[in-house]
Amino acid sequence: MAKVLRTEGMNKCIGCFTCMLTCAGVNQQNHSITKSAIKVRTRGGMKGNFVAIVCLACKDERACAEACPSGALERRAGGGVLLNAKRCIGCKKCVSACIVGAVNYDEINHKPIICKHCGVCARFCPHECLRLEEVENDI
Amino acid sequence: MIYEKHIKVLYIDLKNNKIKIEHREDLYEYLGGVGTASKLLEENMRPELDPLHEDQPVIFSIGAASTIYPVVTKTVAMFVSPLTGELGESYAGGRLALTMFMAGYDAIVITGKAKKPSYITINSNNVEFKDARAIWGMSSDDVGGIIREREPGSGKRSIIRIGPAGENQVSFASACVDTYRHFGRLGLGAVLGSKNLKAITVIGDRNIPVKNFKDYFKVYQEIYKKVTDTEIMAKYHDLGTPINVEPLNEFGALPTRNLQSNKFEHAEAINGETFAKNNLVRKLACTGCPVGCIHIGQFRREFDQGYEYESVSVGYDYELIFSLGSFLGIKTTDEILQLIEVVEQMGLDAMSAGVALGWATEALANKLVTEEDTIVPLQFGGTADYIKAVRYMASKENDFYSELSKGIAKAAARYGGSDYAMNFAGNEMPGYHTGYGSVVGAAVGARHSHLCNGGYSVDQSMKELDKEKLVDSIFKEEKERCMLNSLIICLFARKVYDRETILKALNAIGYECTDENLTEIAEKIYKTKLRIKKALGFYLKGIKLPKRFFETPTMNGTLDEAVAYELIDMYNEKVNELMTE
Numbered sequence: 001m002a003k004v005l006r007t008e009g010m011n012k013c014i015g016c017f018t019c020m021l022t023c024a025g026v027n028q029q030n031h032s033i034t035k036s037a038i039k040v041r042t043r044g045g046m047k048g049n050f051v052a053i054v055c056l057a058c059k060d061e062r063a064c065a066e067a068c069p070s071g072a073l074e075r076r077a078g079g080g081v082l083l084n085a086k087r088c089i090g091c092k093k094c095v096s097a098c099i100v101g102a103v104n105y106d107e108i109n110h111k112p113i114i115c116k117h118c119g120v121c122a123r124f125c126p127h128e129c130l131r132l133e134e135v136e137n138d139i
Numbered sequence: 140m141i142y143e144k145h146i147k148v149l150y151i152d153l154k155n156n157k158i159k160i161e162h163r164e165d166l167y168e169y170l171g172g173v174g175t176a177s178k179l180l181e182e183n184m185r186p187e188l189d190p191l192h193e194d195q196p197v198i199f200s201i202g203a204a205s206t207i208y209p210v211v212t213k214t215v216a217m218f219v220s221p222l223t224g225e226l227g228e229s230y231a232g233g234r235l236a237l238t239m240f241m242a243g244y245d246a247i248v249i250t251g252k253a254k255k256p257s258y259i260t261i262n263s264n265n266v267e268f269k270d271a272r273a274i275w276g277m278s279s280d281d282v283g284g285i286i287r288e289r290e291p292g293s294g295k296r297s298i299i300r301i302g303p304a305g306e307n308q309v310s311f312a313s314a315c316v317d318t319y320r321h322f323g324r325l326g327l328g329a330v331l332g333s334k335n336l337k338a339i340t341v342i343g344d345r346n347i348p349v350k351n352f353k354d355y356f357k358v359y360q361e362i363y364k365k366v367t368d369t370e371i372m373a374k375y376h377d378l379g380t381p382i383n384v385e386p387l388n389e390f391g392a393l394p395t396r397n398l399q400s401n402k403f404e405h406a407e408a409i410n411g412e413t414f415a416k417n418n419l420v421r422k423l424a425c426t427g428c429p430v431g432c433i434h435i436g437q438f439r440r441e442f443d444q445g446y447e448y449e450s451v452s453v454g455y456d457y458e459l460i461f462s463l464g465s466f467l468g469i470k471t472t473d474e475i476l477q478l479i480e481v482v483e484q485m486g487l488d489a490m491s492a493g494v495a496l497g498w499a500t501e502a503l504a505n506k507l508v509t510e511e512d513t514i515v516p517l518q519f520g521g522t523a524d525y526i527k528a529v530r531y532m533a534s535k536e537n538d539f540y541s542e543l544s545k546g547i548a549k550a551a552a553r554y555g556g557s558d559y560a561m562n563f564a565g566n567e568m569p570g571y572h573t574g575y576g577s578v579v580g581a582a583v584g585a586r587h588s589h590l591c592n593g594g595y596s597v598d599q600s601m602k603e604l605d606k607e608k609l610v611d612s613i614f615k616e617e618k619e620r621c622m623l624n625s626l627i628i629c630l631f632a633r634k635v636y637d638r639e640t641i642l643k644a645l646n647a648i649g650y651e652c653t654d655e656n657l658t659e660i661a662e663k664i665y666k667t668k669l670r671i672k673k674a675l676g677f678y679l680k681g682i683k684l685p686k687r688f689f690e691t692p693t694m695n696g697t698l699d700e701a702v703a704y705e706l707i708d709m710y711n712e713k714v715n716e717l718m719t720e
Contacts, residue, residue, distance in 0.1 A: 014431035016424035017237070018209070018363075025356060031141070031207050031347040032241055033295060041294045047318060047452065108346045126367050126429035 001134040002078025004057035005038075005117045009129040013050035015040065019121035019130060026120045028106075028113070037104060037115035038130075052130065055080045055102045055115035059138045064112075067097035076117070077137045083114040140245055141207070142350050142649055146175050149244045149266070151259065153334055154193065154251030156268045166246075170650075170660055172202035172625035173228065175246050176217040177667040180226075183248060186674045190219040190227075190326075191308055191333040193252035200246040202627035205236040208359060208644050209366045210632035212236055212425040214316075215624060220325040220586075221333075222310040222491070222546045223565035225675040226668060227325045228586045232425035232629065233317035234297040241295060241343025249334065258300075258338035260290055263345045271337040278302050278484040279315040282338055292342035300338035301328040302486020304533035308332050309544040311491035311567070312533075315483070319423060319433050319454040323488040324588055325566065354647040362644065365635050367429050375432040375631050376422065380457035381411035388465075390694035392573045392595075395465045396519045397497035398561050398691050401572050405470035409460055417472050420452060425629070432631060438473045453479045461570030462493025467500070468519030481526050485533035491546065492532065494567035496525055498547045498560045507555045512539035558686035563587040564677070573598035574695035578688050578703055580613050583679060583710045585668045590630060592617040598695055606702075610709045621668070622661035662717065669718060679711045 020036035028035040038054040057079025065073040065081050072088035073081040090110035095103045104113040122130035140147045146166040150159040169175050176198045183196035198217045205211055214235040220227030239247070242263045253268070256275040260267045274282050279302040286298050297317055305312035305328030312328025313321045322328075331337075349355055366372050374382050387393040388406035395403040407413065418436035425433070437452045453476055463469065463478040482489045500517040502508050510516055514531060515524035528540075535541040543550045547567060551560035561568040563581040569589035571577045580594015581587050589595055592613045601609065620630070628636050636644075638654055645652045689700040 014422050014424040014433075015426075016429050016431060017426045018429050021206070021427060022359075025349060025352070025359070029349045029352045031349055032343075032345060033237070034241070034344045035346070039294060124363060124429070127431065 002076075002137045003117055003119065003132045004079045004135050005054060005115065005119065005122060006131050006133045007052040007054060007129065009127075009131065010050055010052050012127045013040065013052070013129045014127055015042065015050050016126065018124050018126065019052070022124040023121050027116065027118065034104075035106065035113060037113050038121050039104065053101055054121075055117070056100060057117060057135075063097040063099070064094040064103055067093040069093060073114070075139050077139055078117070078135045079138065080117055081114060082116065083112060085111055088112070140243070141240075141347065146171065146245045147243060148179065148246045148248060149261070151247065151249045151266060152251045153249065153253040153257070153268070153336065158266045168660065169664060170203040170622070170625035171205070171245055172200055172213075172627040173215045173217070173621060174625035174660060174664045174667075176200035176215050176228075177664055177671060179246055179248055180217040181667055181671050181674075183250065184219055184671070184675075186676070190221040190224060191329060193334060194250060195219050195330065197249045197327065197330055197334070198246060199235075199239070201236045201239045202625055203650060204626045204628075204644055204648065205240050206427040207240075207355075207648065208427075209363050210372075210428045210430060210635065211626055211628045212428045213624075213627040213629055214239065215627060216314070216322045216327050218327055218330045219675060221308065221329045222326045223587065225564075225677040226586055226672050227327065227330070228668075229322040229324045229327055230624070230627070231314075231316040231320045231322045232428070233320035234426045235299065235316050235341060236627070237426040238295060238297040238341040238343040241345050241347070242341055243343070243345045249336070252333065253335040256335050256337055258286065258336065258340065260340040260342065262292075262342045274337055275306060276303060279486050280318065280484065283315070283318055286338055286340055290340050290342070292340075292344070295344055296340055296342040298338060298340050301331050301336075302484060302533070304486045304544075305329055305332035306337070307533060307535055307544070309487060309533060309535070310546050311488040311495070311544075312486055313488045315486060319435070320425065321488075323490065325586060326488070328486050350649055351647065358643045358647045362635065362640060363429065365640075366632065371634050372430045372632065376430050378411035378415055379422075379432050379434040381414050381434070381455065381460055383457045384410040384460055384465075385412070387571065387573075390573070390599075391692060392571055392577075392694040393465050394461060394561070394568065394570055394572050396468045397466065397501050397559055398568070398572060398687050399501075401691050401693060403465040403468075406465065408470050409464045409472055409475060414455060414460070414472050418455075418476060428629065430631070436472065436476050438476045440477075451476070451480055453483055455479060458570050459489045459493075462490045466493050466497045466570075467525060469522055469525075470520060474522040477522060478525060478529065481529045485529055487529065487533060490569060491567040492529060494561055495532065495543055495547050495550070496528055498551065498556060499528070499543060501559055502551075502554055502556045505556065508539055512537070560685055561687065562685065564682050569595075571595035572688075572691065572693050574693045575604060575609060575698060575703060575706055576601070576613065577693070578684065578698060579609070579706045579710065582682055582684060582703075582707055583613065584617060585665075585672065590620075592620065598693070604695070604702075606706060606709065610706055610713065614710060614713050618661045618665045621664035622657050625660065625664060666718060669714060679707065679714065682707065
């Protein structure tokens with residue numbers, strides 16, 4: 001079975017950013033939250049609600065992969081894509097193709113930051129906002 | 140700077156709109172936080188000038204492990220306090236530590252005065268000086284809203300701002316950080332106001348590769364587990380700090396009606412449970428803290444007839460429930476939240492504001508001042524008038540409120556009533572009347588706060604007064620916290636961060652450090668703070684405590700004034716010993 005990240009518990013979010021800090025740490029070995037594949041944002045300052053902007057694990061049709069001119073985004077089993085960095089030319093077409101804004105761009109390495117649905121963020125979420133769900137393999 | 144052997148200091152000169160960067164290798168050994176900030180304050184302060192003179196500095200500093208480990212979330216601000224005239228030191232959470240870390244500044248030193256109301260935006264590659272004339276006079280909440288719209292960096296920025304009280308240089312004006320956190324105590328808001336500085340935005344997006352991922356992440360996980368899987372931090376998340384209302388009242392340690400009493404007959408109506416049941420709508424965390432102790436309470440306000448309502452949300456904590464609740468005889472959670480809201484809008488320190496009104500209420504009852512002075516008939520439990528009085532303090536409405544806005548020590552010096560002006564060396568009292576520990580701890584504490592050395596907690600564990608032991612443990616804790624505050628961990632997590640954990644955490648990010656080093660660092664920092672206090676004219680043996688501390692019983696019985704002064708003398712001896720070592 002494949003796994004994908006789900007964020008429907010974000011109403012419980014306390015805004016601690018531990019998901020971002022651990023995603024950047026584990027996946028990019030970086031202390032900076034700008035390197036995280038998941039972004040927690042407030043809408044309307046600290047008084048607004050928290051939302052998680054992260055790959056929705058699109059199935060069947062993946063706009064980011066379709067937009068990629070060099071075939072660097074490969075379909076991931078269960079949903080979403082995997083980045084083949086060697087093939088990526090850093091054109092940012094995937095960034096604009098994702099209409100939920102889930103593809104972040106690493107301005108230092110000139111590559112997109114793609115969520116692997118590894119679940120580190122969910123593992124370190126203290127308030128059960130994030131979870132991994134088992135899904136059918138769609139490819 | 141992480142992985143580097145120096146502290147990166149950003150100097151901002153508001154008078155000439157100039158900045159300067161220094162890489163200070165000599166400050167590296169202070170770990171950061173209060174260590175770095177005390178040294179920078181000592182270097183830059185001008186003891187001969189007024190605390191609100193434009194040449195006085197404001198220092199912000201983050202620590203050696205800021206935000207890369209759980210609950211290491213605080214930023215320290217140091218300045219010359221307009222409230223006490225001596226060491227100003229205050230801590231705030233929110234996102235500030237993360238953004239300073241990501242912007243690449245360990246410390247920021249601000250001097251000078253802007254020609255016109257201004258705000259500054261600090262970025263990793265730029266510092267901009269901006270016009271704040273139109274937002275001068277606004278509440279800190281409104282200012283936050285406007286700057287959020289104007290400035291980039293959503294999600295990775297922090298906004299410090301002051302309200303009208305800061306602009307008017309009320310001695311206990313606070314600076315709000317990211318809506319719900321504050322540099323509350325000792326008047327940072329007034330110092331920023333004296334510099335014409337309405338707000339500071341810090342935006343960080345620096346690339347910071349982890350050096351030794353394996354070691355670092357191993358320690359990270361250990362600490363994370365300790366924080367989330369054990370009971371150590373649970374109370375801070377569940378009911379939060381208001382959980383203390385009930386036991387402190389039961390023990391007879393809850394300052395009530397200007398400390399006329401140590402118990403509040405309506406404590407149950409304003410305790411943590413009641414707040415949670417009636418008003419709690421949300422919990423939030425500072426960046427990097429999986430605990431989430433920030434409790435947001437909501438109340439409904441009828442702003443017009445005809446079923447016209449609005450809902451208002453404010454953060455609440457134990458100290459606010461004490462100062463704006465029991466200390467003023469306020470007996471409902473809604474009324475306390477209303478008072479918190481106006482204190483927030485005006486930008487005052489909630490503790491000093493409540494304690495000041497407690498004194499004013501009694502001064503009026505005792506006819507030291509007239510109703511003409513207080514404008515409204517202040518009386519315990521009278522929320523509506525207290526709300527007005529908070530505004531009058533912030534605007535320095537008349538001669539009386541101008542005097543009150545300097546703090547109760549000064550107000551009582553003019554009008555009388557020093558015996559019940561509940562302050563320690565000019566700083567209004569915190570919410571613990573537990574015994575010799577709370578009184579002596581705050582008196583000798585470097586910034587006269589309950590958090591200097593946690594004297595109140597010694598009272599709760601010590602069965603019978605042992606003078607040596609009490610003084611020793613306060614002295615030891617005062618020093619230890621100098622080290623903790625150089626990292627800067629949130630003091631709520633002090634039990635998570637024992638020495639062993641701290642060493643592991645520091646070693647994993649390349650800080651070669653031993654247990655002895657930590658002890659040395661703590662002493663070095665404490666000595667720096669003591670030197671600053673001396674240079675600013677503080678003399679511990681000259682301290683005079685209001686009589687009421689010795690009239691109203693504590694949870695450990697009525698205190699003997701002579702014993703308290705004896706303990707202060709004993710502490711002073713220890714300080715002298717340390718300074719001559």
